[in-house]
Amino acid sequence: MISQETLEKIKQMLLEEKAKILRKLQKNMEEVNDHRESRGVGDEVDSxxxxxxxxxxNALSGMEAARLRQIEDALRRIEEGTYGYCKECGEPIEEGRLLAKPFATLCVSCKEAEERKRY
Ligand SMILES: [Zn+2]
Structure with a gap:
């Protein structure tokens, strides 16, 4: 069973990560706009x-968007009280594993079984 303290800590980590991604996306958007403004339109090479x-x-945003979805999903599971349990076997996931990988939805043995299946 995951302790309330660890759960709070993970929630903070997720919220910080979320804020970081949103800031990064915003910065990317501003850079593209700056680029457009400073170069002007009409030159073929510049366009x-x-x-x-x-x-x-866009490619970066796709990656970040996927990460954002993972964060939202983890936060939702924390709210629902299903966070920290293996999706496969329903056993609690080790706290150390969750702290290292807050998006983990499988316990170590199910994860290993899944990887064996894949390769
Ligand atoms: Zn499992």
Whole structure:
């Protein structure tokens, strides 16, 4: 059983991570806008550069968006009281594992079994 103290700690970690990602996304967006403004429109090379940068930001946003979903999911599970239990076998996940990997939804043995299946 995961202690309330650990749960609070993980919740704080998740909220901090969430804030960090949101700040990063905002910064990326501002950089793309700055780039557009300083370069102006019409030059073919410049618009190619701008396009490339935009797809870079989009790709990054995709990764960050996936991470955000994981965070939201973990926070929801904390609220529901299902956080910290293995999705496969229902056994509590070790606290050390949760602190290292707050998004873990499987206990170590189920995770290992899953990895053996995959490779
Ligand atoms: Zn398990």
């Amino acid at each position: 190619a550069v701008a396009l490339e940068m935009e797809s870079l930001v």
